[in-house]
Amino acid sequence: METDLRLESSLWVGNKRYLAVLTGWHFKWTEVDKKNRQKKTFSVPVAEVVGVEEGRVEILPQKLVEDTDKDFTVFYVKRSSSGGSYGLLWRLGRTQFSCPSRVLRDQWINHLRSALKTHSPLRPHRLLVFVNPFGGKRKGRQIYHSLVAPLFELAGISSHVIVTERANQARDHLLKKDLTGFDGVVCVGGDGMFSEILHGLIGRTQQEAGLCENDPAVTLQPCPLHIGIIPAGSTDCVCHATVGVIDPVTSALHIIIGDSQPLDVCSVHHASALVRYSVSLVGYGFYGDVLAESEKHRWMGPLRYDYSGTMVYLSNRSYSGVVQYLPADPLLSSPRDKTRCLSGCSVCSRSTEKLFPNTSDSGSLYSSHYSQFSTDSEGEWVSVEGRFRCVSLTCMSSSCARSPLGLSPSAHLADGTGDLILVWDTHPLAFLKFLYRHTSTEDQFDLPFVEVHRVKAVRFSLPGGREEEGHEEIGGSSSRIDEEERARVDAVSRNGSQQHLAERDMRQEVTNEQKTATPFLCGLCCKKAPAVSVWNCDGEILPFTEILCKIHGQLVRLYARGIEDGAAIHNCTVETDECERRRVLNK
Numbered sequence: 393m394e395t396d397l398r399l400e401s402s403l404w405v406g407n408k409r410y411l412a413v414l415t416g417w418h419f420k421w422t423e424v425d426k427k428n429r430q431k432k433t434f435s436v437p438v439a440e441v442v443g444v445e446e447g448r449v450e451i452l453p454q455k456l457v458e459d460t461d462k463d464f465t466v467f468y469v470k471r472s473s474s475g476g477s478y479g480l481l482w483r484l485g486r487t488q489f490s491c492p493s494r495v496l497r498d499q500w501i502n503h504l505r506s507a508l509k510t511h512s513p514l515r516p517h518r519l520l521v522f523v524n525p526f527g528g529k530r531k532g533r534q535i536y537h538s539l540v541a542p543l544f545e546l547a548g549i550s551s552h553v554i555v556t557e558r559a560n561q562a563r564d565h566l567l568k569k570d571l572t573g574f575d576g577v578v579c580v581g582g583d584g585m586f587s588e589i590l591h592g593l594i595g596r597t598q599q600e601a602g603l604c605e606n607d608p609a610v611t612l613q614p615c616p617l618h619i620g621i622i623p624a625g626s627t628d629c630v631c632h633a634t635v636g637v638i639d640p641v642t643s644a645l646h647i648i649i650g651d652s653q654p655l656d657v658c659s660v661h662h663a664s665a666l667v668r669y670s671v672s673l674v675g676y677g678f679y680g681d682v683l684a685e686s687e688k689h690r691w692m693g694p695l696r697y698d699y700s701g702t703m704v705y706l707s708n709r710s711y712s713g714v715v716q717y718l719p720a721d722p723l724l725s726s727p728r729d730k731t732r733c734l735s736g737c738s739v740c741s742r743s744t745e746k747l748f749p750n751t752s753d754s755g756s757l758y759s760s761h762y763s764q765f766s767t768d769s770e771g772e773w774v775s776v777e778g779r780f781r782c783v784s785l786t787c788m789s790s791s792c793a794r795s796p797l798g799l800s801p802s803a804h805l806a807d808g809t810g811d812l813i814l815v816w817d818t819h820p821l822a823f824l825k826f827l828y829r830h831t832s833t834e835d836q837f838d839l840p841f842v843e844v845h846r847v848k849a850v851r852f853s854l855p856g857g858r859e860e861e862g863h864e865e866i867g868g869s870s871s872r873i874d875e876e877e878r879a880r881v882d883a884v885s886r887n888g889s890q891q892h893l894a895e896r897d898m899r900q901e902v903t904n905e906q907k908t909a910t911p912f913l914c915g916l917c918c919k920k921a922p923a924v925s926v927w928n929c930d931g932e933i934l935p936f937t938e939i940l941c942k943i944h945g946q947l948v949r950l951y952a953r954g955i956e957d958g959a960a961i962h963n964c965t966v967e968t969d970e971c972e973r974r975r976v977l978n979k
């Protein structure tokens with residue numbers, strides 16, 4: 393196969409002659425001068441070739457084709473530095489080659505296209521695209537049509553585009569409509585839009601597999617369709633943490649070449665029923681209050697979080713609670729080991745082998761029966777009780793523009809664990825120091841009132857069982873998910889949040905302990921602080937306080953590859969000035 397695809401000949405780019413070679417995995421062209429001395433080499437992995445076209449073709453700013461019969465154009469991924477961010481920006485590179493004959497030209501085109509088919513098996517042919525026209529700065533439609541659609545067309549991808557008209561339309565479509573023929577689902581929007589796709593695809597997959605999502609002990613079936621994210625939201629945390637940059641063109645190119653990044657998902661349960669799934673933040677206290685406050689100021693757009701964050705900080709709240717957690721194996725990794733989950737992460741690869749032990753292609757989506765924790769004994773639950781500024785659980789780093797390294801900088805995308813961050817009640821300035829460290833490289837866990845644990849499951853309750861009567865047990869009895877159940881959870885999600893917030897405001901019980909802890913600038917809101925907070929689950933308010941969270945390793949796959957190490961750009965494919973600069977810097 394490899395030898396069949398091999399091709400070698402002289403080609404011209406402008407008036408320079410190159411010796412071009414296609415081996416199985418790479419397409420290289422080396423400049424040759426008049427004395428036959430070899431000069432600069434350009435090399436593109438076949439997996440990063442976007443498309444091969446006859447003639448001299450341009451696609452940006454608009455498509456122009458000069459249909460000459462001895463020329464062909466190769467489009468490929470070209471990397472450049474992303475300025476402030478940690479990941480790399482991808483751009484569309486293009487080189488127009490001239491051949492001595494039409495026969496040779498056709499040979500090059502056929503060989504390159506066959507190599508693409510052989511070496512990029514996960515490239516999508518047909519995609520279902522949902523565009524939220526109201527996400528972020530309301531530019532979703534424009535971003536898709538001007539930046540993404542032309543690239544999909546160039547790569548020969550056919551897309552069925554749905555511009556949503558209401559919240560949850562994308563989720564409902566994925567739960568109910570025929571998805572035959574689609575290789576993946578793309579959302580153009582923010583974390584809320586991604587969450588819709590996540591719920592639709594996970595729900596659909598479990599329905600088809602006859603599995604009950606309510607039972608936290610059930611090993612859920614991984615979703616067969618990949619998810620692509622074109623960032624057009626306010627926080628775009630999932631995109632930032634899986635690609636490293638917020639850039640629609642970079643994300644579109646990852647989708648086109650069929651990159652594949654598994655992702656852990658946390659299921660959140662209350663009283664033996666599934667409430668929601670999360671990949672980023674399940675947060676009580678500060679982050680719950682910021683979200684609740686920010687919902688009142690949606691009109692501010694992305695700025696609502698900074699405004700609400702400041703207001704909530706000034707209101708100086710803390711909450712009592714009981715947190716129980718099931719620690720992950722400390723020998724595998726630690727949230728304080730100062731490593732980062734980068735593209736090709738070895739911790740995640742080892743987890744893949746553990747999660748999918750019987751497949752040669754570890755992580756194959758089609759192995760129907762595997763057990764995530766079958767080789768582990770469940771381990772011992774640890775319990776802590778007290779007053780917290782915030783309790784946060786994150787399955788990944790949750791990096792975003794506000795916090796370039798994220799809530800937990802050493803968390804892994806696909807290791808089957810989450811990081812539990814407990815911030816005990818403390819002086820307002822100490823808490824500000826903790827928050828501020830999220831904006832720099834200073835360790836936010838190196839503070840006496842902060843704890844972080846790598847966990848497989850977490851349970852939260854109010855001291856003395858103040859909230860709900862029901863409680864959940866991993867492995868305990870659970871009801872079957874049916875239409876009625878789904879309607880109930882739906883109704884809870886739609887109406888519950890408002891009702892829950894209203895009840896919380898009405899209660900406003902302040903314990904004696906709290907009275908001494910909170911006055912600071914409480915006059916700002918002219919109200920007593922409530923005794924309970926709300927949970928922020930990837931930007932949605934949960935209608936329950938007492939919850940059980942369970943991490944499901946690698947439940948979904950994204951068209952991404954994790955964050956590429958910017959320092960390694962000197963190993964990049966096509967030589968650019970940036971490669972040269974980085975090479976010098978790295979010496």
Ligand SMILES: CCCCCCCCCCCCC/C=C/[C@@H](O)[C@H](CO)NC(=O)CCCCCCCCCCCCCCC
Binds near residue numbers: 583584672790830
């Ligand atoms: C002094 C500067 C402190 C800056 C502190 C920055 C901490 C930033 C941590 C960001 C964590 C993002 C976690 C991701 C959550 C997403 O799944 C979710 C869905 O999109 N987003 C939110 O819930 C949206 C949550 C957005 C939270 C924003 C919090 C902003 C806090 C600002 C505090 C200012 C205090 C100023 C005092 C004078």
Ligand SMILES: Nc1ncnc2c1ncn2[C@@H]1O[C@H](COP(=O)(O)OP(=O)(O)OP(=O)(O)O)[C@@H](O)[C@H]1O
Binds near residue numbers: 584624628931
């Ligand atoms: N046509 C629509 N009308 C109203 N709401 C919609 C529509 N389509 C999707 N939504 C909802 O809008 C919410 C927010 O969208 P999205 O996540 O795209 O942007 P955002 O909130 O600005 O960004 P982020 O989630 O990154 O903070 C989502 O929860 C989604 O369910």
Ligand SMILES: [Ca+2]
Binds near residue numbers: 805807
């Ligand atoms: Ca994880």
